[in-house]
Amino acid sequence: MAMTYNLFLLPGDGIGPEVIEQTRRVLGWYAAKRNFAFTAEEDLVGGASYEAHGTPATDAMMKKALAADAVLFGAVGGPQWDKLPFGKKPEQGLLRLRGDLKLFANLRPALCFEALKEASTLKPEIVSGLDILIVRELTGGVYFGLPKETTTLPDGQKRAVDTQVYTTSEIERIARVAFELARLRSNRVASADKSNVMVTGVLWREVVHRVHDAEFPDVVLTDVLADNCAMQLVRNPKQFDVIVTDNLFGDVLSDEAAQLTGSIGMLPSASLGAKDAKGRQPALYEPIHGSAPDIAGKGLANPIATILSFAMCLRYSLGRGEDAALLEKAVERVLAEGYRTGDIMQPGMTKLGTSAMTDAILKALDALA
Numbered sequence: 059m060a061m062t063y064n065l066f067l068l069p070g071d072g073i074g075p076e077v078i079e080q081t082r083r084v085l086g087w088y089a090a091k092r093n094f095a096f097t098a099e100e101d102l103v104g105g106a107s108y109e110a111h112g113t114p115a116t117d118a119m120m121k122k123a124l125a126a127d128a129v130l131f132g133a134v135g136g137p138q139w140d141k142l143p144f145g146k147k148p149e150q151g152l153l154r155l156r157g158d159l160k161l162f163a164n165l166r167p168a169l170c171f172e173a174l175k176e177a178s179t180l181k182p183e184i185v186s187g188l189d190i191l192i193v194r195e196l197t198g199g200v201y202f203g204l205p206k207e208t209t210t211l212p213d214g215q216k217r218a219v220d221t222q223v224y225t226t227s228e229i230e231r232i233a234r235v236a237f238e239l240a241r242l243r244s245n246r247v248a249s250a251d252k253s254n255v256m257v258t259g260v261l262w263r264e265v266v267h268r269v270h271d272a273e274f275p276d277v278v279l280t281d282v283l284a285d286n287c288a289m290q291l292v293r294n295p296k297q298f299d300v301i302v303t304d305n306l307f308g309d310v311l312s313d314e315a316a317q318l319t320g321s322i323g324m325l326p327s328a329s330l331g332a333k334d335a336k337g338r339q340p341a342l343y344e345p346i347h348g349s350a351p352d353i354a355g356k357g358l359a360n361p362i363a364t365i366l367s368f369a370m371c372l373r374y375s376l377g378r379g380e381d382a383a384l385l386e387k388a389v390e391r392v393l394a395e396g397y398r399t400g401d402i403m404q405p406g407m408t409k410l411g412t413s414a415m416t417d418a419i420l421k422a423l424d425a426l427a
């Protein structure tokens with residue numbers, strides 16, 4: 059009998075429910091055609107949860123997220139909630155999920171589909187065949203370090219402080235994730251830090267090398283200063299395979315890498331926690347885009363980023379690499395056939411809405427399976 063996976067769906071706000079609905083259709087295809095048994099309970103998060111319960115993340119929702127094999131997340135936020143107090147804002151729902159599930163590793167692939175190489179702002183030959191993975195530390199560093207405060211000085215000026223902090227174990231565990239993933243790819247890791255000017259950078263480099271030498275000597279490790287890494291990403295991005303970096307640099311570098319591929323509507327992500335004794339690993343999969351209030355409810359959203367996030371779920375949480383590759387191939391085929399949503403539209407191509415794009419992907423899955 060096939061194993062039953064416990065998936066938990068959190069559509070959220072704006073286009074979130076539209077793209078998660080399409081992902082549900084893909085789940086249905088896998089159930090019907092690939093012996094894939096799953097439960098897929100759904101709940102509210104973000105602004106939708108605030109409207110119903112007065113909080114962006116309820117304890118009951120969090121309990122279900124903690125029990126799931128994987129969480130499939132849409133997007134949260136919207137202008138109607140911008141003025142809420144900080145703790146009630148929709149984004150706090152996502153931050154609570156990341157915090158409570160202890161999702162310390164954020165995986166952001168930047169993959170350029172051949173059919174979309176003209177959509178990049180870089181020359182096609184620079185991005186053609188691009189396939190890099192940015193592994194960003196997600197729960198430490200300057201976004202969480204204390205003190206974090208604004209004080210008023212005796213002369214009336216204000217003084218704001220954020221604190222960049224990393225411990226050995228935080229660096230070790232993110233380095234291990236990067237090295238393990240590199241072994242499944244081209245076996246190369248570039249570690250980006252600022253060891254020339256920051257003591258956290260010095261520790262980062264020291265620990266990454268220690269983990270490498272002791273446990274992953276087969277992986278090719280190079281160091282790159284984070285500012286140089288930003289430059290190299292636009293100069294010659296294909297030199298990279300896996301890039302591992304801290305929370306702040308990862309935030310910036312992963313958005314830069316996303317732009318190389320042309321569209322925010324195409325890019326998936328995964329956030330992983332630590333494996334427990336039984337090998338269970340908390341995981342959340344989400345598109346990198348937000349709730350796109352400007353196109354919400356119009357049937358225009360590109361569902362591919364969310365559908366490819368489910369492909370990452372198949373690969374990393376459910377151990378079904380072949381099924382993941384099948385879904386990625388189906389997306390590639392649809393693009394090669396000239397189908398586009400509005401955000402990736404090019405002259406001479408066929409423009410589809412959210413649901414019609416999923417129809418095309420399901421048809422491609424039928425053809426490839």
Ligand code: NAD
Nearest residue numbers: 133134135136322323347348349350351352353359360401
């Ligand atoms: P956004 O990603 O929502 O939208 C940026 C632009 O890209 C918009 O023009 C939008 O129409 C377009 N776009 C995004 N996804 C698309 C898709 N799938 N198909 C077609 N076009 C797409 O970013 P924003 O406008 O800066 O933020 C809107 C809201 O989303 C804000 O409330 C923000 O806080 C929130 N946000 C949430 C997340 C998240 O849930 N993880 C991430 C980023 C932003």
